[in-house]
Amino acid sequence: MADSAQAQKLVYLVTGGCGFLGEHVVRMLLQREPRLGELRVFDRHLGPWLEELKTGPVRVTAIQGDVTQAHEVAAAVAGAHVVIHTAGLVDVFGRASPETIHEVNVQGTRNVIEACVQTGTRFLVYTSSMEVVGPNTKGHPFYRGNEDTPYEAVHSHPYPCSKALAEWLVLEANGRKVHGGLPLVTCALRPTGIYGEGHQIMRDFYRQGLRLGGWLFRAIPASVEHGRVYVGNVAWMHVLAARELEQRAALMGGQVYFCYDGSPYKSYEDFNMEFLGPCGLRLVGTRPLLPYWLLVFLAALNALLQWLLRPLVLYAPLLNPYTLAVANTTFTVSTDKAQRHFGYEPLFSWEDSRTRTILWVQAATGSAQ
Numbered sequence: 001m002a003d004s005a006q007a008q009k010l011v012y013l014v015t016g017g018c019g020f021l022g023e024h025v026v027r028m029l030l031q032r033e034p035r036l037g038e039l040r041v042f043d044r045h046l047g048p049w050l051e052e053l054k055t056g057p058v059r060v061t062a063i064q065g066d067v068t069q070a071h072e073v074a075a076a077v078a079g080a081h082v083v084i085h086t087a088g089l090v091d092v093f094g095r096a097s098p099e100t101i102h103e104v105n106v107q108g109t110r111n112v113i114e115a116c117v118q119t120g121t122r123f124l125v126y127t128s129s130m131e132v133v134g135p136n137t138k139g140h141p142f143y144r145g146n147e148d149t150p151y152e153a154v155h156s157h158p159y160p161c162s163k164a165l166a167e168w169l170v171l172e173a174n175g176r177k178v179h180g181g182l183p184l185v186t187c188a189l190r191p192t193g194i195y196g197e198g199h200q201i202m203r204d205f206y207r208q209g210l211r212l213g214g215w216l217f218r219a220i221p222a223s224v225e226h227g228r229v230y231v232g233n234v235a236w237m238h239v240l241a242a243r244e245l246e247q248r249a250a251l252m253g254g255q256v257y258f259c260y261d262g263s264p265y266k267s268y269e270d271f272n273m274e275f276l277g278p279c280g281l282r283l284v285g286t287r288p289l290l291p292y293w294l295l296v297f298l299a300a301l302n303a304l305l306q307w308l309l310r311p312l313v314l315y316a317p318l319l320n321p322y323t324l325a326v327a328n329t330t331f332t333v334s335t336d337k338a339q340r341h342f343g344y345e346p347l348f349s350w351e352d353s354r355t356r357t358i359l360w361v362q363a364a365t366g367s368a369q
């Protein structure tokens, strides 16, 4: 990636490249990274859509593998110039055990770092999360904060705990000598709640609304702001960060960046209605229909049922004490750090992001209202 080798074609590896965000990163690299020579897509479950990408000018290599298996990761990383590590177990519903979440998110990240060091790969971009910061267990609001805003980050849930530890490992690895003697350069990107084409929770809300005759019922006060960012812009930020890591190693190495764009500040439910409204759903109530204490009770009941039923069946509803606390605590970011450090500007306007997401919801559910 040196000046003298401008024409050199680069090998990129995307872990988790078949997930919601990973697929967008893969497609964005193919569209927007002119120096791409080979794209390796590593995932536990490979998507059939990868086949169509193999007919293009860039060599696309699909690798079925598990980040918890160090030898599989090392084999995939060997010879790559850049790794975008987006694979992760996203579970705040109690579907997976805390041990499994730790294994995938923490040990998996450790394996990626060690593979870079052993094989001589110098550039690593990690998909972290806003959850590394908060909302914390005390429910403190984080109102339009930036990367330097003081906030008491206290976690107890396995998912944010694992993301925080993994992010720390990535940042701490910045500057380590890789095989060949050159330093590893790392950075971490922290998306807030990602939305866009492929967002399964959005589709679940839509289906639930249809089941309820086109109505959704407000659960969270409209005044609670929840940060959201469009998946295409998150992918673009990854591509740009990966591209600029070498030239701006001193500035970017070991840094964290919130992912942001022009998406409006709204509550989780009001934001979803930007897409579900045009698909025919209505949100009932200007205020929550149930008192908060009742939601807390229902969330606790769900947690109890999950525990009681675990030997028989997996009961993992959207509402639990953790998701309620996240949805009910203001957490929004306002920053320009990525713009200052590596020239990031959102690729998709809010209007574009909204239109694309609406079209996807309509198509994904077979409704064209």
Ligand SMILES: NC(=O)C1=CN([C@@H]2O[C@H](COP(=O)(O)OP(=O)(O)OC[C@H]3O[C@@H](n4cnc5c(N)ncnc54)[C@H](O)[C@@H]3O)[C@@H](O)[C@H]2O)C=CC1
Residues within 6 Å of the ligand: 015, 016, 017, 018, 019, 020, 021, 022, 042, 043, 044, 045, 065, 066, 067, 068, 086, 087, 088, 089, 090, 104, 108, 127, 128, 129, 130, 163, 190, 191, 192, 193, 194, 195
């Ligand atoms: N969805 C969101 O709102 C946010 C997600 N993130 C982070 O973004 C990353 C991607 O998340 P999403 O695309 O939403 O999730 P996703 O579940 O759609 O994608 C994750 C991908 O990682 C793969 N994967 C999981 N375990 C693996 C393993 N052991 N080995 C190899 N591959 C494995 C999955 O098969 C999947 O394709 C994650 O690291 C997540 O923590 C961060 C902030 C917000």
Ligand SMILES: CC(C)CCC[C@@H](C)[C@H]1CC[C@H]2[C@@H]3[C@H](O)CC4=CC(=O)CC[C@]4(C)[C@H]3CC[C@]12C
Residues within 6 Å of the ligand: 090, 092, 128, 129, 130, 131, 192, 193, 194, 201, 219, 220, 268, 318, 319, 322, 323, 324, 326, 327
């Ligand atoms: C009916 C309930 C009161 C509303 C439930 C909504 C929740 C399922 C979601 C509200 C906030 C979401 C989380 C947030 O966007 C931050 C996240 C970051 C990540 O890194 C992973 C996903 C998530 C934890 C996201 C998960 C769903 C919510 C809890």
